[in-house]
Amino acid sequence: MKFVRYAGQSGTPALGLLRADGARIAPLPAALSADADLVDIIAAGPAALAAANAAAANAGGDIDLASVTLLAPLHAPRRNVFCVGKNYYAHAQEFHKSGFDAGSAGSAAIPDAPIVFTKAATSISGPFDPIPGYLDETNSVDYEGELAVIIGKGGRGITKAEAMDHVFGFTVVNDVTARNLQASHKQWFLGKSIDGFCPMGPAVVTLDEIESELGGVGAMRLRTWVDGELRQDTQVSDLIFDIPTLIETISKRITLQPGDVIATGTPEGVGIGFTPPKFLAGGEVVRVEISGIGFIENTVEG
Incomplete structure (x- = not known):
């Protein structure tokens, strides 16, 4: 469905x-x-x-x-979007080397446990809405194409073996980030929670649909383009911490609720991975597509 x-x-x-x-x-x-x-x-x-x-x-x-x-298929989640940082191997390396990894100073490039933070629910926007880049006065807007998991059955203390039974489905998000704000505040919340900085959609696809259409979640392919240039291209199976691990980690101490959104992390190819960084400019179009779900496409308003 x-x-x-x-x-x-x-x-x-x-x-x-x-x-x-x-x-x-x-x-x-x-x-x-x-x-x-x-x-x-x-x-x-x-x-x-x-x-x-x-x-x-x-x-x-x-x-x-x-x-x-x-x-946006989930326009008003009951609380913030759960997000996971540095959850693809190559992206963890590029982010660690970028100079913007202020929140993990002195740590290893590859995390030994999931890095979980949140993004304000008010940042959610529609799958084809503009990205209000003008709200970042530091001119450092970056894109992060991600697979988001939607929780169906809530609970606390969910084990990895039980985790997929708690998944309702999936959607596409762009975890848009103001990098200079992310670095200067020494944490990720403000730089990622700007209004309109979480385009979502175009649909929420149920787990059984993904399994029947693709044969499993790991077969999903995530790709991101900026003005037609392919920047990100990976399989979801390349996650460092898979979906059951993320659900187990979060629910160990936080009760998950129906409709909770978990953005699972972005792969290699974000703007700060380039030298110099390729921040988004007004008029550029970002397209994030995940097989089995569809695509979102958003124009940056400078």
């Missing part, structure tokens, strides 16, 4: 399921979710999923995808 949140000519948000052809949306009844909030369906569990599937199967009057505006 591929859940989308969209707005038609009226501007009122609604939820739907993307059809297999990728061109049509089966609208879902408003009764399944208050204010078109996908977290309501996630929290309601398997019964709500079955109801959504049945509604789509019996829906009449599919909506042409081209006639609506796609919105």
